[in-house]
Amino acid sequence: xxxxxxxxxxxxxxxxxxxxTCTVSGGSISSSFWSWIRQPPGKGxxxxxxxxxxGSTYYNPSLKSRVTISLDTSKNQFSLKLNTVTAADTAxxxxxxxxxxxxxxxPWGQGTLVTVPS
Amino acid sequence: xSALTQPPSASGSPGQSVTISCTGTSSDVGAYNxxxxxxxxxxxxxxxxxxxxxxxxxxxxxxxxxxxxGNTASLTVSGxxxxxxxxxxxxxxxxxxxxxxxxxxxxxxx
Numbered sequence: 001x002x003x004x005x006x007x008x009x010x011x012x013x014x015x016x017x018x019x020x021t022c023t024v025s026g027g028s029i030s031s032s033f034w035s036w037i038r039q040p041p042g043k044g045x046x047x048x049x050x051x052x053x054x055g056s057t058y059y060n061p062s063l064k065s066r067v068t069i070s071l072d073t074s075k076n077q078f079s080l081k082l083n084t085v086t087a088a089d090t091a092x093x094x095x096x097x098x099x100x101x102x103x104x105x106x107p108w109g110q111g112t113l114v115t116v117p118s
Numbered sequence: 119x120s121a122l123t124q125p126p127s128a129s130g131s132p133g134q135s136v137t138i139s140c141t142g143t144s145s146d147v148g149a150y151n152x153x154x155x156x157x158x159x160x161x162x163x164x165x166x167x168x169x170x171x172x173x174x175x176x177x178x179x180x181x182x183x184x185x186x187x188g189n190t191a192s193l194t195v196s197g198x199x200x201x202x203x204x205x206x207x208x209x210x211x212x213x214x215x216x217x218x219x220x221x222x223x224x225x226x227x228x
Contacts, residue, residue: 045156045164045207047217058215094163103154103209103217104169111163 004109022095033098087118121218140208148189152211
């Protein structure tokens with residue numbers, strides 16, 4: 001079955017760019033939508049955006065100006081870049097396959113904590 | 119601040135039922151049959167329990183069921199078991215390739 005795994009730095013300095021990669025195994029990334037979702041410590045979930053295998057992207061309006069999601073079909077990976085980060089961007093970042101528009105995110109990666117010190 | 123409203127907590131004894139509400143607006147929950155529910159245990163990734171209001175993915179016990187009336191969706195857990203103790207989140211499609219989330223409900227098995 002499809003499995004996802006996030007990777008990237010666990011600490012990012014304020015004003016710099018957060019970069020994460022999600023590696024998909026057990027299936028091809030050249031189908032479906034692929035999404036990023038985050039969860040600040042002790043808080044709820046926030047949808048960041050998703051990318052279709054064609055390369056079309058859709059972002060949360062509240063983050064749109066700072067977010068880029070891209071796809072690397074040769075590596076079966078998709079990536080997240082969030083620029084000009086602040087402490088408010090500290091969160092566990094999850095990647096997930098997205099059922100669009102059904103809001104069916106499944107499966108999910110295990111998540112990776114990214115800390116932006118204040 | 120979350121766009122959807124959920125009660126912060128709910129509880130029930132083993133074997134009982136618990137229902138969690140998820141209230142949105144006529145622009146999200148009320149407009150589309152695209153509400154999903156997720157279970158999250160501490161330190162774990164969320165798990166899809168219900169999609170499209172009432173569809174149960176393969177492997178999810180039939181104790182979990184979903185429904186919707188107007189701008190409010192609901193998740194019911196029947197025959198409550200100890201392993202059902204977790205946080206539950208609702209998500210709704212809000213049109214224009216956008217999604218809104220609820221703040222989560224902590225379910226306690228007494």
